[in-house]
Amino acid sequence: MATMHDVARLARVSVSTVSYVLTGTRPISDATRARVLEAMAELDYQPNAMARGLATRRSRIVGLLMPMSERGFGATETAFVTGAAAAASDAGYHLVLSPIGAGDLDDLRRLASQRMVDGVALMEVQIEDGRVGVLQETGVPLVLIGRTSDTTGLSYVDIDFDQTVREAVDHLVGLGHRRIVYVNHSAATIAAGYGPALRTRDSFVAAMTGYGLEPLMIPAEDSAAGGRAALAQAMTQAPDLTAVLAMNENAIFGILAELAVRRRAVPGDVSVVSMVTSPAVAELAYPALTAMTSPGSALGRIAVEALLRQLDGTGAHHQQLLPCALEVRGSTCPAARPDNELTGTGLPGG
Structure with a gap:
């Protein structure tokens, strides 16, 4: 592989002159520059990234x-x-x-x-x-x-969090679910102004109220323990819940574990949708998670x-x-029992 010394020897200039041609740090005559470039081409010399960056004033x-x-x-x-x-x-x-x-x-x-x-x-x-x-x-x-x-x-x-949340809620409501809980990121993350946490919170409220349903959001620490605690809180506030929507990958496995401990079958008793999730994560769970797949x-x-x-x-x-994009897997199914209160609310079948 050719070196800068080889280029200098063939062009009959000093090594420093070759360096100046590459970096542009000193003016070089057109004739000398041409000789150096011709030598580089003949030897197929490839300057390193740092030299190219200096020549263009970019680090790349x-x-x-x-x-x-x-x-x-x-x-x-x-x-x-x-x-x-x-x-x-x-x-x-x-x-x-x-x-x-x-x-x-x-x-x-x-x-x-x-x-x-x-x-x-x-x-x-x-x-x-x-x-x-x-x-x-x-x-x-x-x-x-x-x-x-x-x-x-x-x-x-x-x-697009508005569309993402709306389609997730549409999916659950279309299956007959009325009592849906949203598990978000932690209260500290929301208070700090993290965009996705705030936008999904607001979108969830809009989607649920649009159906005439009560929106209930539970914050959760980003851990399995946080998910278990969030599900326990959700069951206390909404013991009749039939669906959980979550945007907290680390918490989702705690949610599933707590449902199992409480002998609430997924999806027979409670449907679960994970938002902004990769297929690799969705398929780790059992049953595999219905998810709004992250782009x-x-x-x-x-x-x-x-x-x-x-x-x-x-x-x-x-x-x-x-x-x-909604990808339906094994964690959602129609609500276990029909809810007659849906009639007249504008919900599917109402």
Whole structure:
């Protein structure tokens, strides 16, 4: 494999001159530059990524900022990352994962000031997310995988939570379920302004009241123990519940366990739908979970592609919502007993 010294020898210049041609850090005459480029072509010399980056003033690295929690990554979160990494690789970029959350603004300022990345994609976006302002102030191109409350002038891709929740509720109501409980993320996550938790809460209220039904939401810690506690609370507040809708993958297995302990069969006694879930997670459960399947890989890919268009100056702001897709498996079935109170409410069969 040819080296920079080989190029310098063939072009009859110094190694430093070859370096200057690659990096553009000093002016080089057109004739000398031509000799160096001809030598590189003849030797099939491939400059390393750092040299190419210096020449173009780019690192060819994009960052994916995703805060890490103690629970780590599950299959659903991983799909976002793999989709983003594939899009970056296809364009000749490297993707670097950084655990910078909405509260780590000093760390973000350091990262932005060092210009180690050409642009960033933000995950786990809060309704009011300070990371956006820091990146705008420092001039770092960005795209959101999620949405803030004000998206003016921002590029984002996100799940269409309104449609996703509505279709999940439609599925359960269509099966005759009237007493449906929604298990969300934790109370602390909701209070912190995590976008998906707030949007699904509001969408659940709208979907249920649209059917004339009472919406009951239970927050749950992101753990199996949190799911068990949430189900116990739900049974206390709604002992007649016949369906659970959940957007908390770690809690869902605790929900299923607590139902088993209470001898409530799934789906015979209680139907369960998991939202924003990967097929890999849905099929781990028994019975396999009916789920609103996450478009995570597509969202990661679209976000990075939109970011790279910003870097190339070929794309305007990109704003797009994708719904989850309903995949019916073994955890839902018609309600165990007909509820005559549904008549006249506008529900199926009413």
